[in-house]
Amino acid sequence: MPRQIVNASQLDLESPGRRDYWVALGHTSIWGSHLLPLTVIVGPQAKPGEGLSAFGACHGNEYEGPVALKHLLREIRTEDVLGRIVIVPVLNVASFRVGARESTGDDGFNLNRVFVEGAGTTPAMAGITHRIAAFVREAIWPHVHICIDLHSGGEVARFAHWSGFFRCGDPEIDARREQMARWFGCQIVTAGTSSSKPSGISGGMHNEADRLGKYAIGTELGWGQSVDVQGTRYARQGVLAAAIHHEQLAGTIEPIGHHAEGTQSLVETRAAITAPYWGHYEPLFDCGEYVEQGQTVGYLHDFGRLDEEPFALIAGDSGIVISQAWGARVEQGQTIHMIGAEIG
Ligand SMILES: [Zn+2]
Structure with a gap:
């Protein structure tokens, strides 16, 4: 069935089965819309408010996440889905179109800084980037309890492949977040606190998902606006492992990479x-x-x-x-x- 173009209010993340959407978010320049790709698969054991969401291209020049998720769209079989899986291979379609970190062809904002009060709901914050944040908050997150936000370094930084989580102080939640992060297979697993970022930086998607009580994981899977071999493998593995371990997807999975080899390091970011x-x-x-x-x-x-x-x-x-x-x-x-x- 061809991908359906719908408004955000027409999305159905509840009925059993698979639906492939282009979600239309109004364009502020041309007569038309930005089309945001979203696939949802709902299985027979889906519970209200529970499910896995995975996002690529929060920044439009980071490619391992989008590539891995694009593959998973065809790999995940509907009959294997137990709960709810929501895949958005390209979240910031405005910045992805121009291959930039920010939505430079449109309102110029960095999506990973606009998950703030009033985003997309007040006239001063009504550009496409703020409205994407509002869409995630209003249309996706109420249906899921897991949020995987797949980043890479773009042109800003190079990384030792990492997957990371923020500690909230609840040992059970922190342990589950750590396990989710470890299963990507990266060399580095970062355990941060919300104060790990430079002062004044707020509005991050990962932090906001945490604040709303999700199991949130972020990654840095490559750099230089390329598609990294290992980073793409890690992205695929991390999403599948989280889906299986949180009983959203049937099946078994074996550890890979540094996770399998016992060479993973759990670290705190320091000495910037x-x-x-x-x-x-x-x-x-x-x-x-x-x-x-x-x-x-x-x-x-x-x-x-x-x-x-x-x-x-x-x-x-x-x-x-x-x-x-x-x-x-x-x-x-x-x-x-x-x-x-x-x-x-
Ligand atoms: Zn990024």
Whole structure:
């Protein structure tokens, strides 16, 4: 059956069976709509308010999530679905269309900063990006209790493949979130707190899903606007494992990657280093390598002061390099290096 074009109010996430939608969200420029792809499969044991949702391309230039979810649309058999599975391979269709992190061809916002009060419901926040956030909140999240938000580094950062969760303090919820994150198979599993982000950053999709009591997982599965081999594998595995372990999908699944090999590191993100000025970043270690506190881990060069010493980045903690700037050119104030201190 061809993919149906519907308004958000016409979505049916409750009736048994599979439906493939293009959800039409009004365009602010052309006479028409942005079409957001959404597939829902509802099985015989679906419970109200429970299900798994998985999203790719919250940022439109991160591709492992969209590719893995596009495959899963054809791989998941309707007869195997027990509960409810909602797959959105491309969430920010506006930014995906132009291959950018933000919706630069439209209102210019970063979808991962607009899950704020009034998004999509007040005139000042009525652009497509805010309305996508409102759509997720109003039309999808009330039907699911799991939210997987598949990110990669785009042009901002390179990563040791990671899947992560935020701790809420409830041991049972934290343990389930950790298990979901581990099953992706990535080298790094990050256990964050909501204060892990730079000050003033709010409106993130993952944080908002947490606040609403979901089992939320975020990932960083590649970088450089490419499709990473392992990252795509991890995305597929993480979504399937969560669906099976939360009894939304029948079947069994075996661990892969670092999860299978016992080489996964549970870490806390620490010792973020900020670029003190605009310059060119030279890493001295690859992501995934171990560094000692006090070690020089990179240099920031100022080519306008060619004969001066570069700024040396000193590791503020011992641990694994989990994130670094991707491009050589970095902005003043950009987080260009981050360590994950092992906690398990
Ligand atoms: Zn992202």
